[in-house]
Amino acid sequence: MSLIKNVSTIGGLTAISRIFGFARDMLLARVLGAGGVADAWQLAFQLPNIFRRLFAEGAFASAFVPLFNQRVGGKDGNDDAFRFANDVLAVLVPILLGFSGLSLIAMPWVMGLFASDALAADGARFDLGVAMARIAFPYLAFMSLATLLAAILNSMSRFAAAAAAPIILNLCLVAALVGGAMLGEGEAAKHQTGLFLAVSVSLSGLLQFLWLWFWARKCGFHLKLRRPRLTPEVGALGRLILPAVLGAGVYQISRFIDLFFLSGLPDKSITFLAMADRLNQLPLGIIGIALGTAILPALSRYIAQSEDGEAFRLQSNAVELALLLTLPAAVALYVTGTAITRAFYTGGAYTAADSIATGSVVAMLVVGLPAYVLVKVLTPGFFARRDTKTPVYTAAISLTLNVVLNLLLVPRLGVEGLALAGSLAAWTNCAMLYAILAWKGHFHLTGQVAWRIARIVLASAAMGGVLWWLVPLGTDWYVGGVLERITSIAGLVLAGMIVFFGLAIAFGVVNRATIGQLRRRKA
Structure with a gap:
C-alpha cells in the first residue's frame, strides 16, 4: 500500500469538501450572523452530525472494516464479504428507523437539554430550532447507510468515491444559503433560511447515499434488503461497536460534553465554537480522516497475515506524516487564527468583535489538533487487532479529564476554556494510546523517527516566530476590500510554507528517502 498515494486521494478530495465547507460558513456568517437564529441552527445541525460522526463514521466503520476485510478475497472471492455486508444492512435499517423515530418525537426535550438559556427563553426561536432539527435528522439515517457503503469501498481500496461524498453536503448548504440571502434581511428571512438549511441537510444525505450506492454496484456489491437475522458475524460486529463508540468517537463525545457546558454560556458562544471548529476541521478532516481511513484496511490485512513488520512500518509512517502536516498547521492557526477569522468572517x-472572539477560540482548539489526528492514527492499531476495550479505557479517562477541566476553565475563560479543555484531554488520550501500544510491543517510535519529529518541531517553531512578526503588519488589510483580505491571508500562508518547508528540507526532514519510504508498498 502506498500511504502517500491513498492519503493524497482521500486528503485531496476531503480538502475540496472542507474548502466548500469554509465557503459555506463564510456565507452563514454573513446571512445569519452570531446568536439568535444562528445559534438555533448550529444546535439543530450538530445533533444529527455528532451522532453521525460518533456512531456511523467512528464506531461502525472501526468495527466493520476489520471484519469485512477478513472475508475479502476468500475462497468465494468477495461473495462472503458481500453476504456479511447485507446481513449487517438488514439489521441496521430497522435500528436506524427506530432511533430516528424516537429522536423526532423526543426532539423538544433533546433541544431543551442542550439549548442555551437565551435560546430556551425565546419561544419562537426554540420552536424554530426544534423544527430545523426534526427536518435535518433523517440525515443521520441516510449517512449511516452511506457509511456502510463507504466502508466497503475503502476496504477494497476504492477511496475516491467516499472521500468525495461530503462535497455534496456543502454544495447543498451553499445553495440553501444563496437562496436565503436572496430573501433579504430581517428575522423572517433568517427563519426561512434556517428551514432551507435543514431541508438541504437531509437532501444531501439522500444524495450521498445514492452516490455511494452507484459506486458500490460498480465494485460488485448489490445492496439487498433482507429479513433481519442476528447471525454470529453480526453479533460479533455488535460486540465490537459498543466499546468502539468510546474508542473511536472520543472527539465527538467531547462535543456532546461541550454542548452541555455551552448551554450555560452567553448568547453567541455556540456559533463562535462552530465557526472556530471549521478552521480546526480543515487540517483535522483532511489529514486525520485521510490517514485513519487509509491505514485501517491495510493494517487489518497485515495483521491478519501475520506481517508484523509491515504493520509496524505502516503505523510509523502514518505517525510521522501526521506530525509533518499537523504541527505546522497547528502553530500557524494558533498565531494567525484571529487574522483569518477577521478576513473571512467579518x-x-x-461583526468584527464576533470575528475576534472566534479567533481566540481557534487558538485554543488547535492546541489539540496534532493530538486529535494522532488518535485517529493510533486507534487503528487496536481495532485492526480487534481490541476495542483498550481505547475505551483511555477514552473514558480522557473524557473524565475533559469534564474536570471544563469545570475549572469554563467559569474563568468561557468558550475559550471549553476549547482548551478538549485539547488538553485529547493529548492525554493520545499519550495513553501510544504508551499502551509500546508496552504491548505493537508499535513504538524508533530513534530515527523521533529525531525527525524533533526537527519538525524546530521548523514549526521557527515558522511560528516569523508569522508572529508578520501578523500585525496586515491589521488594516484583514478588514479591507476583498482583494486586500485575500492578499493578506495568502501572504501569511505563503510565508509560513516557505519558512517551514525550507527548514524541513534543510533539516533533512523532507527528502527523497522519506518520500520513497512513504510511497513503498513493501518494506
Missing part, C-alpha cells in the same frame, strides 16, 4: 451580520 461582514454582513457577523
